[in-house]
Amino acid sequence: MTCSDEEKRKFYDHLRMVLLSIPQCDKIILLGDFNARVGTEYLAWKNVLGRHGIGKCNSNGYALLALCAELELSITNTFFRLPDKYKTSWMHPRSRHWHLLDYVIVRRNDLKDVLITRAMRGAQGWTDHRLIRCKMRLNIKPPHRAEHKIPARLAFSKLVLDVDIRKELDKKFGNTASDSDSVDNPTIDAEWRCFADNLHKVSKLVIGKVQKKNQDWFDDSDTELRQLVGVFRRSLRSAHCNQERNALHQVLKRKVRELKNEWWLAKAQDLQRLADTNQTARFFESLRTIYGPRCKKTAPVYSRDKTTKLTDPSEVLLRWAEHFNEVLNPGSQGADLNYINSLDALPISSDLETPPSYEEFHNALNRLKNGKSPGYDSLPSEVYKYGGKNIKTRLFELVLQIWDAEIVPQDWKDALISKLYKGKGDLSDCSCYRGIALLSAAGKVLAHVINSRLVKLAESFLPESQ
Template sequence: MIKTSIASILESLPTGHSDRIMSLRLPLKNKEYATILNAYAPTLQAKSEEKDRFYSELRHVLRRTPQADKMIILGDFNARGGQDADAWRGGLGRHGVGNCNDNGHLLLEICMELQLAISNTIFQQKDKLKTTWMHPRSRHWHLIDYILVRQRDLRDVLHTRVMPSAECHTDHRLVRCRILIRPKPITRKGGPPRKKYNHSRLQSDEVKAVFQASLQNKFENDSSQIDPSHGLLWSQLKTAILQTSEEVLGFSTKKNRDWFDENNIEINNLLTEKRAAHRTHLARPSCPLRRAAFRHSCRILQQKLRGIQNEWWSNLAIKTQQCADTGDYKGFYEALKSVYGPTHRVQSTLRSADGQVLLTNVTFILSRWSEYFQTLFGIDRTIHDSAILRIPQLPTKLGLDEPPSMEELTEVIRHLRCGKAPGIDGIPPEI
């Protein structure tokens, strides 16, 4: 639910990503946006497959959200985050409640991976202003409803607290968060934007030959002095290279993020046709012809979108393979980034051997892992024959009283390679 004044400025309707996740994109000043995401996570008793599916969908939605957007996540995550702020630095504040459970680990992992922070644990206040749900049997209050923001936008959060006096006819308490969104100021550039030449075209042998021939012609047709100065030589060389690059290579265009943005005009035309059919259907829902026309437009739209997406993936695969064959590693990794997106490396904290010190430095963490594996594999272990005899042997499943010897097994393998095998102590020859 939003105010009517906000609904009038929305550029798109709320999006339902699944039965547990939906989002709304609000326009701000200076062409900025704030994405509000609402989530309802599975309970602690739910199956692990259902939990993994929910957090996988949540990761997908968050990664598809533009990085420049202000992110506000409201949700009942059915998770207890605990109070270990040192282990989850940046994602969990120092004023948590209770102990962490399995759902809390899943929530904190996605917070650390995607640079999110739990605003409920940032402010020091009474527990009754932080806890949101009371267990029906133990009658203990827990914090399971959260408001998450990006860690870089944590300074915009003025206060997050529970409203105990609000009656919502539910066993959860209302949570309120006050945020002062500060739009970025408009940056004024000093001059026109600089254009970049499309150097990737030099990977083609034909373009490289044309570039060399054009540059050679400019040098031969240059009627300069017999013994020009160094400054004049440099000016002529610079002018020839820049002109040849502009004529042969051209300028690089702005790179789109994915296949949807790259085909924005075509997709918008398809969406316009579908929306027109939808409005016609809503004008008279009982008309079977209009309903059939709307379903047909939806089917055609899905087919064309799949075709556009498949064509984009095919072209990207051809480009990636061409870059790999020609040794263009820059273009190869740019193609990979367009598929996977930018990666954010998160260094997980580690405790010392005695468990008293929390290691955050990369060097100390690597030293602790080295110490752990040296201790694990450096100990001389004694294996007793009785332990080996307790291991069930495969031939016992065939009805043998005792396992065959190594010589007997070798003889069987040799005969199997020849196409026949003799019987050994009760094993029929066909086995």
């Protein structure tokens, strides 16, 4: 109150700039002793003041109310019907009157999240102000990431078993017009992105998403258990003696234990069979079906010199990027370049530049393994191997375009690196994890074609040991 009007104006101008810099999607909780009395005129300051204010308004109060009205903020202290002793926060030393000077201010839309705001009379804060406590129910939504959105995982395993789904997928993909047909001179990346998006959209309609449903031993025995429970409940309502009722209860518990043991034994035998036959994908899928998915969290990791632990998600991601860059791109420190440069040059093979035939493409396609996690495009090898003639033909044409232009789509070069704990060592140490690079299945087809040609050529001059 002793400051000049110019200083007060500068303060509120600065506070206004700070509040305006906060994104509209973020919540605001403004706390402070403003030395302002806002009064009880709730009709004049609609949605800023509540019906349960106290005292008269002063000059500081008008400045605070004007700021809240401009930015659509609400003073939560005035929205709860409480005795005056739970509203006020400071007593004037001369008049001995209690006033409300300390506020909790939120956005008008977030007022529904505030449960109560009141003064705590017994709290000792080593100050002549009472502690103001505000209880809130904060429902914080995760930020929406519009870019780099990975498509949903689909149930492509159905293509391996169901021939009708294969035919329907091939038919609908052939009938769907490609968006790139209307574009003049589309780039390779645009051609591939249009093909991948179109294929994923059609697959989503035909195949559908993976059904995430955890199994439980009670589900498979639900009917029989309900009958036993019904018999036991009827015995509770009837005039049976306690001895008969206890006997029925023992029968029910014994049957429940038998059904539970039988279910777990059958699941264990099924998992053992999958492990013995090297069906790794179905083995882990069955485990996830029983126990449910694991909760994925960003754990703190050590810095490079292991002196501190990083907890901020952005710093953790940068540390993982630094670690995998060292592992996957070690450089050529141990190579003797003089020796390599002294080697005789091999003759140039002009056959390597000829475009691949459909037979080469088909053989490379068959080399892809089933049950592997897809890359960024969420299109696994099954959709190309069992999708049908239209899908294979369109992919082969795209491979020929890439071969002729000598430009590979960026999605084929990018990899999603998934880290797996080795099972020993410190959880915060990056070296205790191994990374798995998930690549695009379509890019693997081109890689197999090139690799097959190089291996065939190398057999003519490399020894068998290499």
